[in-house]
Amino acid sequence: MKTFRASIDVMPHDNLLDPQGKAVSNSMANLNLAEISGVRIGKHITLQVEAKDKQTAEAKVDEACKKLLANLVMEKYSFSVTEG
Amino acid sequence: MKTFRASIDVMPHDNLLDPQGKAVSNSMANLNLAEISGVRIGKHITLQVEAKDKQTAEAKVDEACKKLLANLVMEKYSFSVTEG
Numbered sequence: 001m002k003t004f005r006a007s008i009d010v011m012p013h014d015n016l017l018d019p020q021g022k023a024v025s026n027s028m029a030n031l032n033l034a035e036i037s038g039v040r041i042g043k044h045i046t047l048q049v050e051a052k053d054k055q056t057a058e059a060k061v062d063e064a065c066k067k068l069l070a071n072l073v074m075e076k077y078s079f080s081v082t083e084g
Numbered sequence: 085m086k087t088f089r090a091s092i093d094v095m096p097h098d099n100l101l102d103p104q105g106k107a108v109s110n111s112m113a114n115l116n117l118a119e120i121s122g123v124r125i126g127k128h129i130t131l132q133v134e135a136k137d138k139q140t141a142e143a144k145v146d147e148a149c150k151k152l153l154a155n156l157v158m159e160k161y162s163f164s165v166t167e168g
Contacts, residue, residue, distance in 0.1 A: 009128045024152065025131075031151050035134040035144055044093045044128035047109075050119040060119055067115050068108065 004049045004057035008079040010070045011042035045069055049081070057081050088133045088141040092163040094154045095126035129153055133165070141165050 012018045021040040028036040047064075051057035058081050070077040096102045105124040112120040131148075135141035142165050154161040 011128060011130070021129075024129075027152060028148065031148070033144060033148050033151070036131055036148055037134075038130075038132040040130050042128045042130075044095060044126045045105075045108075046095070046122075046124050046126075047120055048122040050121075060117060064112065064115070064117050064120055067117070068111060 001050045001052060002057075002083060004051055004054065004081050004083050006045075006047050006049060006057070006061045006079050006081045008045040008047070008061065008065060008069060008077060009042060010045065010065070010075050010077045012040060012074060013076055016074060042075065043069075054081060054083065085134045085136060086141075086167060088135060088138065088165050088167050090129075090131050090133060090141070090145045090163050090165045092129040092131070092145065092149060092153060092161060093126060094129065094149070094159050094161045096124060096158060097160055100158055126159065127153075138165060138167065 018040045024041065025037055025039040028034060049057045049060050051060060061079050061081060065077045102124045109121055109123040112118060133141045133144050135144060145163050145165060149161045
């Protein structure tokens, strides 16, 4: 068995409002950062997986995203898996 | 002025406990995903910046992270900036 590291991004769907991101966008102007807009905030998750190969590790991470890490009604996810 | 997209990860410091990640790690075993461990949960932020070049855009994003997006006492951040 090898150890793989996964890096997962869970973001609100593009066509969904993101009130937290909107609030941060609005705050940027007050900090002299009016050049910044369109802030969207999601989750970044890192974890380790034990698996016999990269394909199996990716399948496990995908399962974890579907079952627990992302709410697929409101969120989309993407991930990358690297060995070691 | 060009538009740049920034992708920012804000994570709890390595030597800090992450209770949310710990809770998720423990839940994995109940979902037949005992191969997964060491879950750490942070924020993933995407935004747009108007700037004359990439260097200026990176400086603006760095400023936004320091001033608003990350709490440097408890969190570390990393980001990448791409044009368009």
